[in-house]
Amino acid sequence: MVKKKKVSKKKSSSKSTKGLNNQKKLEMVFRRLVFFLIFFILFLVLGFVTSNELWSNFFGIAKLIFGFISVALLIVLLILWFLKIMKK
Numbered sequence: 001m002v003k004k005k006k007v008s009k010k011k012s013s014s015k016s017t018k019g020l021n022n023q024k025k026l027e028m029v030f031r032r033l034v035f036f037l038i039f040f041i042l043f044l045v046l047g048f049v050t051s052n053e054l055w056s057n058f059f060g061i062a063k064l065i066f067g068f069i070s071v072a073l074l075i076v077l078l079i080l081w082f083l084k085i086m087k088k
Contacts, residue, residue, distance in 0.1 A: 022083065022084050025080055026077070026080050029073055029077045030077060033074060036073060039062075039066045040066040040067050043059045043066060044059075047059035
């Protein structure tokens with residue numbers, strides 16, 4: 001049998017990016033908020049335009065889902081913004 005050599009891995013001296021900094025978090029939440037707001041507005045308009053009952057119900061449910069997600073992201077954005085202000 002062949003003996004395996006022990007290899008030790010060297011740790012890099014650069015910092016590992018486990019977490020995101022506050023500015024990147026704000027940008028990420030803001031982009032997602034804009035994305036979900038666009039879809040909320042789209043489904044809102046489509047819900048008013050459509051005359052079919054099935055599509056009207058579908059767009060109504062989609063409005064609720066995207067609206068709740070948008071409100072949640074808005075709350076997260078406000079919390080991150082207040083934390084940024086409190087650090088200064």
